Amino acid sequence: MVKLKDIKDVVQQFAEAGKAALGLDIEIIDEDRRFLAGTGRIKDILGKEIKRDGTISRIIFERNEDYLIVNDPGHDEMCIGCDRYGICQYRKAIYATIKYNGITIGVIGIGALSEAQENLILGHEREMLDFLDKIGKLIGTKVQEREILKQIDTYTKMMDTVFENINRGAVIVNKEFNIIKANQYILDRLCFDIESIQYKRLDDVFPGIIMDSNVGNLNKMQYEDLYYKNGNVKIDLLYASTPVFAQDELEFVLYFFEDYKVAKRFAISLTEKNDIITFKDIIGRDKVITDFIDKVKTVSMTNSTVMLIGETGTGKELFARSIHNESRRRTKPFVAINCGAMPETLIESELFGYEKGAFTGADKTGKHGKFYFADKGTLFLDEVENMPIYLQQKLLRVIERKEIDRIGSTSPISIDVRIIAATNVDLRELVERGEFREDLYHRLNVIPLKIPPLRDRGEDVLFISEYFIDKFSEKFNKKVLGLSDEVRDLFRKYRWKGNVRELQNTIEYAMNMVTEDYIDCSNLPAQFRENEDDNIKLKTLEEVEKEHIVKALDKYGWSEEGRIMAAKYLGTSRSTIYRKIKKYNLLD
Template sequence: MTALMESEKDVNEIAKAIASALKIDVEIVDTELIRVAVVGKLEYMKGKKLFTSGFNYKRSINTGEKFIIELPGENELCEGCEWHGDCIYKMVVYAPIKGKDEVVGVISLTAFNDEQYEILKNNLNANLSFVDIMANLIFSKVMENRMLKDTLIMKDKLNQVINSIDSGIIATDNEGRITHINQVGIEKLKLFSKENILGIKLKNIFPALEYEKILNSREKNLKKQEICNLINSKHDKYIVNIRKVFFNNELEGIVLSFENYNNAKSSAYTLVSGDIPISTDDIIGHSAAMSNVKKMTLRIAKSNSTVMLIGETGTGKEVFARAIHYHSLRRDKPFVTINCSAIPDTLIESELFGYEKGAFTGANKLGKPGKFEIANGGTLFLDEIEALPIHMQPKLLRVLQEKEVIRVGSNETLPIDVRIISATNANLENAIKKGEFRADLYHRLNVIPIVIPPLRERREDIILLTNYFIDKFSKVMGRNIKGIEKELDTLLLNYPWPGNVRELKNAIEFAINLEEGEYITINNIPLTIREFSEPQEIKEQTLKEIENYHIKEALNKYGWDENGRLLAA
């Protein structure tokens, strides 16, 4: 659409004003030779395009010059027009509508009869001056409408940007009345619709926000610690960021962004942790044992039931925990891990449940959210759960039952929605008998037990894993290791791998660091593996006897009860 067509209403009003003032027919044509406005004899042609009869308009557009044609039917400038020699015009004035670098159209003053000819001819200079003024007025209107259009487009773009931001955005005037709120803000506040919130005071939404103090502050740009506040509104906590808006050094209002406190914590944890999502497709292993565990993982992923991953050290329990989270409905929420054996007994409660400021000596002066708060909406992975101190077990059980936590040093309960996945390499049933683990907590955590098989029970995967680690570490170290020597196959397949996949991974990394050729040789394998040989009596036994031997060894290690049989399976 041309500039004149976008300003059609203004153009038509000005055309009528010109015709009324001069008693002359008026046409205003745009750069595509379309009659945008017509007043007079040819009004029925409004909106129609000029063809052969429009080349004088085209000449004015191309040159940016004003010119006059008397006796159009005989004038040499009219040669080529379909009406040349039989023109109904008596006289025409063409005046370009232009700015400094742009012509947007042409105004024509047309005399169809002797009376109009006399008016136009006898007052020519005054009429030309007047039409110039009108042309400038039209151009000004065009620029005004163009600026308005650009402003509206920019406003729409900004609204699209603002509505795509994850934070709520509120703008106010200098008296604290809300003038704008984005869609995310409406959703986060829950109780308000846009119609209800515009025009009300900001302090009605955030009562704890010291709005007057912010307005009266002398600083134009508030320091970070001053613009990030924890406030309480409708029992929901928000992190608020405020910036002042000035025009000609006069305060016009503020722009406030806000985020739900728990969401902000979870987002920050996800950003800092930099976790890479893991699916079952990323787990290396095609053996029947591993395939069954993968299938089980996919079946239970979308449930909210607690899961206990049981397996020896190095079998990849955390990898499966991450895969469960990835395939769950919580995949877009945080996956938070805590190793129960890595935290001192005195700190485990504050790590899990968080603490308020001043809760104990050395505590962060602002307090700190616990792992449950950070994982809210997502998954919490409790690794080495057997190491959880006995005095902490009833507190964890209460959280699982009540679905709420209380920070250390606080009486306020915080609702949480977290799926728990725990992991152990111990026999917890034996620990229960010894009084080291609570039976009620065990049953709460062990709703869905999944046993991760040790590497020696899925030997079909050993060479597959070996090649995967060779490829991985070769790329990391910039090496060109193509594989392993043939004689290594038997050694790697027969070795019992007490450290499981982690031990195999470390062995390959060790070998690639030392290997100078293209294939890993036995001389560059760790000594504990290189010197391994199975007991002679085992070698001489049948396959069935070997299987029975390994089953008994596993049961002796894990126990002959139900949980031990699961671990030994």
């Protein structure tokens, strides 16, 4: 809070004015009970403390009285207790309080030391007290004004600190939409200095921006989009505004700007499965897998394209995330897209994005693709074998030229992306059949890494089983000690075509069924308990293939999405499913 000493010069002016009006010396004492200002002899004792047992201290500062009139200082009853009692130099004294917010912060008064001065006061005590009270109130008002100015200065500095340190651009315009102020964030992003844009109209600096005090909706975080281009600076912006009123009249409009790419990356980090996964999270101690992990770690530190080859359930995305999170790109985005789980009509727009109005049904603001958001980071193309032939040429161009073309755009966008592709089929076979471009195959197959299947990892099947048993014991609040000897032997012999994912599902099933300390064969899914009939009639490979394709399509549906899911289930490509449907006349 502001103190009297903070406005000492102003207080002294009031003392001088009081002396001129009354013809008597004025003394002003602050809240620390020291002489702060005054006239005549008081100037010689400024800074000195009044007596703590004196009348002013006791009556005004301790009893909180509003005023004090001493008609016979040194002999008055109220003077009892003062060490000057009986020998006081004053002949008469009048004091009024100086208050701020109801609290006494000082005293203003006059004292007669001579008979002439006493005669000036005599008979005019109340008038003089009233005059001193008014001067005290004026001084209190000045303290209030200084306090308000101090608060304004504090709030201004606080707002300036917020304005300059928020993680978004901020521009203030007046009601004529001339730029008054811009923070460093937007100046740095757009390579401005404040002098070059200050007092310019907003739409001269940001062509195409909507100049409306209610553009967007800041409260609901609804933004407009704006493409900014100036020389070498090209950036997609999001912006919104909020009006600032004074006495119901518009004074300013505050515009907030965000880098679209940064905002979207943040959204992706919140909505996508983007855990910090490293090689330490990959479970296994068999030499086959530990040697493979060491090999992949070496690859992580480069920017070369990687092809992960592995059966379903071997953890291809787990390895892809580990590569990213132990690479130099670890602080940048990891963006994943499953080429086999998306209709052909959507893959291109998801990967490369599109301009507004690029096609019927396109978003009116356009859309950026996965490559755009993966800039400076890693893009994971899972089930890459399902990428349509017509898009493979476009992907090849991106890899070679390091730039993307949004659908409907004539301006390429430069990108820096490391690609990790993954497949569970033999791409060379697809190349030979003309279902996958050979040039793209070689571009993606720079560093092929074949993930060992679970059946080749020795005792890892038991080690990982114990891990899942511990995990589900905690989740299901059960105490299961492990696998029975019979189950351990069975697990060693089982083929585990679904690898670790199948093992995890098997343990979860068993953990739901088990009621004893150990999981036995009766707790396992049906495929572990059913024995094949040795006398069963063997079918031809084509019969088996046709039967399995029909079952898969019946299960997942004969629509395009169903065929994609059926292909994934059967461990083959979408194009192969279409070819087999035609071969076996399944639509007839």
